[in-house]
Amino acid sequence: RWEIYINIRVCSAYLLLNLLRGFLCFSCACHTAGNMSSVSIPPPKCLLKSLVVPYRHMFGPGPSNVPLRILEAGANPVIGHMHPEIFKIMSDIKSGIQYMFQTQNNMTLAVSGTGHSAMECAIFNAVEPGESVLTAVNGIWGERAAEMTERIGKLPCYSDSFCQSYGLCDHTAISSQALSKHRPVLFFLAHGESSTGVLHPLEGIGQLCHKYNCLFLVDSVASCGGTPLYMDQLEIDILYTGSQKVLNAPPGTAPISFSERACQKILNRRTKPVSFFLDLSWLANYWGCDGKLSRVYHHTGPVTAFYSLRESLAVLVEEGLQNSWERHQEVAEYFHAGLESMGLKLFVKPKEARLPTVTTIVAPHGYDWKEITAYIMKTHNLEISGGLGPSVGLVLRVGLMGCNSSKANVDMVLAALKDALKHCHKSKV
Amino acid sequence: CEATWAQIEWSDVCCCLSLQGYFFNANNPYRDAPSAFAEGQEKAREGDLNAAVLLLEAAILQDPQDSEAWQVLGTTQAENENEQAAIVSLQRCLELRPNNLPALMALAVSFTNSGMQRDACDALRRWISHNPRYKHLAVDGRSPSELQEVLLLFQEAALLNLDCVDPDLQTGLGVLFNLGSDFNRAVEAFSAALSVRPQDYLLWNRLGATLANGDRSEEAVEAYGRALELQPGFIRSRYNLGISCINLGAHREAVSNFLTALNQQRQSQRCSHQQMSANIWAALRIAVSMLDRPELFQAASAGDLDLLMQVFDVGDV
Numbered sequence: 001r002w003e004i005y006i007n008i009r010v011c012s013a014y015l016l017l018n019l020l021r022g023f024l025c026f027s028c029a030c031h032t033a034g035n036m037s038s039v040s041i042p043p044p045k046c047l048l049k050s051l052v053v054p055y056r057h058m059f060g061p062g063p064s065n066v067p068l069r070i071l072e073a074g075a076n077p078v079i080g081h082m083h084p085e086i087f088k089i090m091s092d093i094k095s096g097i098q099y100m101f102q103t104q105n106n107m108t109l110a111v112s113g114t115g116h117s118a119m120e121c122a123i124f125n126a127v128e129p130g131e132s133v134l135t136a137v138n139g140i141w142g143e144r145a146a147e148m149t150e151r152i153g154k155l156p157c158y159s160d161s162f163c164q165s166y167g168l169c170d171h172t173a174i175s176s177q178a179l180s181k182h183r184p185v186l187f188f189l190a191h192g193e194s195s196t197g198v199l200h201p202l203e204g205i206g207q208l209c210h211k212y213n214c215l216f217l218v219d220s221v222a223s224c225g226g227t228p229l230y231m232d233q234l235e236i237d238i239l240y241t242g243s244q245k246v247l248n249a250p251p252g253t254a255p256i257s258f259s260e261r262a263c264q265k266i267l268n269r270r271t272k273p274v275s276f277f278l279d280l281s282w283l284a285n286y287w288g289c290d291g292k293l294s295r296v297y298h299h300t301g302p303v304t305a306f307y308s309l310r311e312s313l314a315v316l317v318e319e320g321l322q323n324s325w326e327r328h329q330e331v332a333e334y335f336h337a338g339l340e341s342m343g344l345k346l347f348v349k350p351k352e353a354r355l356p357t358v359t360t361i362v363a364p365h366g367y368d369w370k371e372i373t374a375y376i377m378k379t380h381n382l383e384i385s386g387g388l389g390p391s392v393g394l395v396l397r398v399g400l401m402g403c404n405s406s407k408a409n410v411d412m413v414l415a416a417l418k419d420a421l422k423h424c425h426k427s428k429v
Numbered sequence: 430c431e432a433t434w435a436q437i438e439w440s441d442v443c444c445c446l447s448l449q450g451y452f453f454n455a456n457n458p459y460r461d462a463p464s465a466f467a468e469g470q471e472k473a474r475e476g477d478l479n480a481a482v483l484l485l486e487a488a489i490l491q492d493p494q495d496s497e498a499w500q501v502l503g504t505t506q507a508e509n510e511n512e513q514a515a516i517v518s519l520q521r522c523l524e525l526r527p528n529n530l531p532a533l534m535a536l537a538v539s540f541t542n543s544g545m546q547r548d549a550c551d552a553l554r555r556w557i558s559h560n561p562r563y564k565h566l567a568v569d570g571r572s573p574s575e576l577q578e579v580l581l582l583f584q585e586a587a588l589l590n591l592d593c594v595d596p597d598l599q600t601g602l603g604v605l606f607n608l609g610s611d612f613n614r615a616v617e618a619f620s621a622a623l624s625v626r627p628q629d630y631l632l633w634n635r636l637g638a639t640l641a642n643g644d645r646s647e648e649a650v651e652a653y654g655r656a657l658e659l660q661p662g663f664i665r666s667r668y669n670l671g672i673s674c675i676n677l678g679a680h681r682e683a684v685s686n687f688l689t690a691l692n693q694q695r696q697s698q699r700c701s702h703q704q705m706s707a708n709i710w711a712a713l714r715i716a717v718s719m720l721d722r723p724e725l726f727q728a729a730s731a732g733d734l735d736l737l738m739q740v741f742d743v744g745d746v
């Protein structure tokens with residue numbers, strides 16, 4: 001009886017709403033001087049023109065160029081986000097990510113969204129209010145992780161800049177000062193810190209974290225596929241990357257994987273994650289990682305993005321992970337030598353700390369870096385970047401990732417830089 | 430914050446004495462010289478900029494409150510292509526004497542060269558507010574110095590001069606137009622200033638640099654030529670000349686000019702690498718790299734001035 005009462009109340013409200021709507025439409029119609037159309041906002045003229053997108057060389061820190069094969073994969077017909085064919089594609093993707101990450105983790109999938117979505121997925125699932133988190137701030141990504149973590153209510157979040165000037169963290173500092181002092185449940189580190197061009201070594205950190213019962217979260221958006229990374233071997237608990245860097249897929253999906261240890265913590269949460277969209281228990285079901293026979297609708301997966309991600313992983317599998325790593329290293333070294341022979345200086349001094357996918361160049365004396373990047377875009381149709389976060393104003397950044405990582409492209413960038421150096425030198429008033 | 434991240438290439442300035450953020454040269458032979466300031470001014474006039482700097486530094490060490498010494502040190506450092514030192518000196522001068530107009534103008538120029546637009550505009554606004562002729566135009570208490578606002582202020586001031594040209598005001602206008610990348614108007618302003626002061630080598634350089642930044646490199650070269658005729662020791666102008674040579678694709682001439690400037694700096698005192706301008710070395714390396722002679726690039730990276738001078742047949746000016 002109670003339910004019927006409610007229903008009647010609801011129905012009345014619904015009727016009332018419809019009546020009101022009708023009344024409003026009627027008054028609108030009257031207002032537009034006898035014109036019976038109820039659309040008061042005119043169609044935008046800009047959409048009556050065709051879509052025009054130029055081609056340009058994307059040699060910044062991302063997104064990278066998408067090769068035709070992967071673009072064409074994305075042009076396949078859209079089918080249902082829960083059709084069996086899509087589940088098969090998602091299964092292919094999962095296998096591809098396991099290969100790329102060098103992991104056997106069952107909890108492996110691609111978050112719908114770009115790198116930041118994966119960062120939030122990791123943090124929102126692994127951390128509960130009241131727990132503490134430690135982030136290594138050696139560039140913008142640590143800052144971002146800290147920013148995200150702070151949003152889960154009142155959370156003790158410790159951001160330590162116990163990294164030296166070029167961004168490498170001291171192990172002993174991490175364990176003795178930070179982990180034992182703060183007892184965090186999660187430690188965040190960017191492997192490929194693309195704002196400074198630093199490649200952070202990961203050896204030993206996972207073990208250190210586990211000694212203190214802490215999960216090890218690694219951001220490899222700018223590094224995965226371009227430099228050696230062994231998730232299981234390094235005892236990484238949560239690893240993620242983005243589709244739009246080395247994989248050369250359009251931005252839109254973010255591969256992520258969770259270790260058994262991470263799953264244990266996540267699936268035994270006391271509280272629900274703050275984000276429904278990124279709730280791992282739901283995502284795990286959609287991706288067939290929870291062992292259940294049936295999949296329940298959670299959200300509409302970006303099917304087109306799945307096609308391109310699948311294909312980009314196929315490209316990686318065909319080349320071979322180790323070949324990809326070696327190629328990126330060789331091209332980076334060739335690039336660095338070329339830069340130095342032009343009188344430019346590399347921002348990261350120790351060679352072993354240089355990220356092969358994104359190179360940071362000290363902004364040369366006597367030039368406005370913005371003029372260099374603008375000139376190169378205008379004259380050579382080529383994108384390179386300035387600094388980001390802590391490196392703003394200090395560097396130029398060049399990203400050569402995936403299919404863009406080649407000696408021919410290096411020559412192109414060097415020629416463009418040489419031209420810019422010739423034309424953009426500021427004179428002193 | 431920036432200092433934590435940057436692997437900024439310091440010119441090997443090793444100094445043990447610092448005052449208000451200004452790093453003094455170690456082993457200054459003029460440390461206790463009497464009338465160091467007067468001699469310093471004289472040396473600056475003669476174009477021996479390195480010696481001038483040492484003498485002026487000595488004068489300041491003897492009397493750190495000497496605002497005029499700080500001012501001349503600032504302008505001399507700028508002429509000697511040492512912007513950072515210029516900025517620090519001029520700021521110190523203004524702390525002691527906030528209404529020092531030449532210091533304010535020079536500071537605005539240095540900020541402009543360093544890409545610090547807001548600070549440059551602020552210095553120029555202060556110039557107006559301390560200038561007896563124009564200060565009534567400045568609205569009191571308004572601190573944000575936006576480019577358009579300050580430009581308007583200077584244009585209003587210019588309207589007050591119906592039948593004459595105030596070269597300092599025109600200089601300010603030229604600097605403001607430079608900041609807004611309106612190079613043609615900046616050229617007009619500096620040209621107007623030069624019509625009153627045709628012997629002012631600083632103005633010739635400012636005109637040249639404006640032309641160069643506005644892609645009028647051939648005209649820039651002419652302007653620098655005038656500046657250097659008037660003051661052969663004007664290091665900044667020679668540096669600028671080298672840059673315009675790079676812009677014009679005349680890489681050998683560019684190298685020659687940079688070498689001349691470095692040699693002049695070295696000759697002045699038996700000074701080490703420290704007193705030569707890091708900017709000029711950086712520009713030299715880039716110019717040499719465009720010649721595709723790896724062995725010369727090696728020499729440039731190593732700072733081997735003698736070898737390079739020999740190869741490029743650069744004698745003494």
